[in-house]
Amino acid sequence: MKSNVKYWIWLNSLVKVTPRVKYQLLKYFGDPVLVWEADEAELRASGLCTRRTVGHLTDKTARGHAERAFESLKRCDADVITIYDSSYPELLKHIDDPPLALYCRGRLENDSVYIAVVGSRRATWYGLDMAKRLSREMAKHGVTIVSGMARGVDSHAHRGALESGCRTVAVLGCGIDTVYPPENRGLMDEIIKHGAVISEFLPGTEPARYNFPARNRIISGISLGVTVVEAGEKSGSLITADYALEQGREVFAVPGNINSYNSTGTNKLIREGAKIVTGVGDILDELKIGHNSQKSYNDVKKTELMKLSRDEKTIAQRLLNGPVHLDVISRECGMSVQMTSSILLMLELSGFVEQLPGNYYKLVE
């Protein structure tokens, strides 16, 4: 690590100074060491600081925090990537208020094409499936999926990318030594192994709600485009979409049922001009990422279903429109419950359907 890395950490960790001001200071002074060494008069002379900011910048106790943060970063085997480093994501450098440094576990690659996939934390099965499928297919075309590792859509986006064996980047709203939400511990380990977990917050930072908008600006800032899979009226992913527009990124939205509360946000985005996503091609075409044209999703499924036996096909076809309850399948396919449930198990074993909690079944994506 560089010798002045502690100064970077110090400057980056001043939460009471806005990222924009910090970035301008860095540009003015050229190096955090110089910012550190600057006295009140010099800081004033830069014309960037109010009196209060100067107070924060000259508060030398903050240096202790940086020392401790440096130690804990070493402990969790994390890198500090400064804005001057070559591995710092190129697109992120050009937003108004880039983080001066990113703490990173895993590996960031500079030449990656990043696309963000974000959405509701309390998503429906539709949202979860779409997140997974879009991520998986984009990842297959060499895209690195960026998301926030939150519950719901975010986690599924990461999983989709990992399933296709590709890289994915999680941007956290807390310190990188914190697993939030806690059930994602396993997922986080996977992401670190096959990609990177990054954060601009010091290790030990709690996942406080005011940190998340700042996190969202990085998600959109890193990416070429932001795909919102499912978002309610006040979803945090809409904030990400706003940032994306501010930063001049493409915004994509997956349409949903107009009755579904979980899709109010995405449908609104589409009405306001976001690009509609009916397949991964829509995203890749817009961003001019080469891909071989694909048959529509349902066509692929239908050809797969041809291979099944008659009863299996009847049941599988009933599931084409989304999850259905066992009793309903049985009634509508005219089979006894026990027969239906046996066939469903066989379909599950051969990887066609998936059982959801509450006796619902859906086709595997």
Add this chain to the structure above:
Amino acid sequence: MYSKIISCGVLGIDGHIVEIETDISNGLPGFDIVGLGDTAIREARERVRAAVKNSGFDFPLRKITMNMAPANIRKEGSSFDLAIALGILASTGNISKSAVEKSMFIGELSLDGEIKAVKGVLPMAICANQNGIRYLFLPEANAREASVVKGLHIIPVKDLKETAAIINGESEAKCFEAVEEENQPDYSDDVDFADVKGQENVKRALEVAASGGHNCLMLGSPGCGKTMLARRLPTILPSMTFEEALEVTKIHSIAGILPRGVSLVNTRPFRCPHHTISDTGLVGGGSIPRPGEISLAHYGVLFLDEFPEFSKKALESLRQPLEDGVITISRVNASLTYPARTTLICAANPCRCGHFLDKPGKCTCTPRQIQQYLSKLSGPLLDRVDICVEVTPVKYQQLESDQPVETSAVIRERVERTRKIQLDRYKGMHIYSNSQLQPAMFSKFCRLDKKCRSILRDVFDRLGMSARAHSRILKVARTIADMDMSEEIRPVHLTEAIQYRSLDRRAWNM
């Protein structure tokens, strides 16, 4: 002057003869009862003294000693009052000693001599019959209960005076004539499976549970019909034989929960204790042992609603009786055995808010909370549950639909047929249903063909079943095959059985 009156005590669920010996001799006036009586028996002295006096007899002012033989067994309750009073009357010559020889007397006295109802009359009557007693004097309110026992003259009596008159031949004994009742369960005012609309898969699961005597767990959000379904399970269980009914009635008689005017409990009991119940309440016990809920549910259904809310201790105490079908309670002075062959039905919410199984997004629990809640469920007791079924709320259209639904009677017929297959198969092996199959018997009764074995292997690999699921699946598959009247277990039977183990699946643990 010495006299002997026969009465009866209850140990466990069986009656035993108690001889009340009375000796009245000269000495300082006093009244002692020996023979390990409890407080109720010690207090009987005062009741008897007043009752004798108020019935128009003189209470002897001499030294009265009473012994309750056998003297080494504890006796309890107020049912000896009548016999004690008659002992005094016999010793003072107010009634003839020879006339009471072949009779048994049961009843509690009030101070004016009236005879009141007592608990446990049926086992006493059975005991009387077995010991060659010809006349059983008992409280009027208990007459019908005892009338189940054939070959015994049952004489209901109102008060002490009347009893003395009957014994002395001054008034005529009116034997209680049992109204011949069909030993047919009465379902008329009852619940029926036809009341339940929709929920086909749960109904099917309950039918399997009833057919093989399997314990069952229902998971579902509040108000989706778990209790409604469980309440209807007894209606599809096969009707009880006379011997079974007698045993159930005995237990209910001892517990004193027999409804008035009922001689024989002939519908299978359904017990649903509240979740605040203690372990003693559930399995029985106490310083004076009483049957617990699991014994009261003997040959019936024990329903534990809000299963995770029960105390851990109470649930743990259920394990042994569920396995053995009896519960033995050991106390310093006695060790009692109550039968406890019951089908356990548990109901639980799938998570704290209860909506995890509904459409996603409705549940407000975090995955961690859900996991915590479920881990409470999947404790050791789940080893005793063969079938786990998820209940989802019915849609309004289903409530309204007038599609024909099967009635309990139709289902019960099938269940009886399946039970008979099992009874025939396990003749002489001391087990009665598939749920009691021991692992050693699997190779004989649950043999799987090659196809089934490969399915099972696949399931364990792909769905992440735990090992304990294996034997449960085999037992349930056996039952389903029996329901299908199939000698061997076919893939379709096996797969259905596998579907009843959703709690073991990895997908569930997320």
